[in-house]
Amino acid sequence: MAVREILIHPDPRLRVKAKPVADPTAPEVRALVQDLADTMYDAPGVGLAATQIGVALRVAVTDLVWRNEEGVRDLHVWINPEILWRSEETTRYEEGCLSLPEIYEEVERPRRIRVRWQDLEGAVHEAEFEDFPAIALQHEFDHLEGRLFIDYLSPLKRRLITNKLKKRFKKRA
Numbered sequence: 001m002a003v004r005e006i007l008i009h010p011d012p013r014l015r016v017k018a019k020p021v022a023d024p025t026a027p028e029v030r031a032l033v034q035d036l037a038d039t040m041y042d043a044p045g046v047g048l049a050a051t052q053i054g055v056a057l058r059v060a061v062t063d064l065v066w067r068n069e070e071g072v073r074d075l076h077v078w079i080n081p082e083i084l085w086r087s088e089e090t091t092r093y094e095e096g097c098l099s100l101p102e103i104y105e106e107v108e109r110p111r112r113i114r115v116r117w118q119d120l121e122g123a124v125h126e127a128e129f130e131d132f133p134a135i136a137l138q139h140e141f142d143h144l145e146g147r148l149f150i151d152y153l154s155p156l157k158r159r160l161i162t163n164k165l166k167k168r169f170k171k172r173a
């Protein structure tokens with residue numbers, strides 16, 4: 001169990017495409033999931049992808065409810081997630097990201113998606129999500145492709161945000 005350092009944009013490791021997990025039941029995967037959960041709850045955030053702690057594996061965790069009800073946690077583990085279908089209907093949400101501290105921008109994405117993923121036992125699941133869960137999952141799975149939510153903004157806006165973060169996190173570089 002460990003809280004890991006979250007990479008901040010424009011760290012080049014956030015742009016690496018993650019590789020599939022060969023064996024979701026491996027102890028290293030369980031340890032990685034534990035670290036992701038610890039780091040997400042510590043931040044705090046509603047989701048964290050392995051890419052964000054510099055591990056290029058297709059693993060992410062989310063907890064979309066725990067902040068709303070005291071003591072309630074709903075940790076979900078996503079191993080090798082794939083978006084099988086996206087609705088044509090879109091919706092707009094103001095998104096934030098632990099790798100882009102204090103940046104919040106509205107992004108348009110499909111309102112519904114169908115997802116296939118594996119759990120820590122290696123079992124395969126498939127389900128449909130809509131609205132906030134669908135948006136949060138698309139955001140997290142984008143990380144595994146090396147994509148950030150600012151990629152959906154105009155190049156000018158993206159540049160302004162990048163410069164802002166570069167200035168703010170200069171000392172860490």
Ligand SMILES: [Zn+2]
Pocket residue numbers: 096097098099139140143
């Ligand atoms: Zn993010």
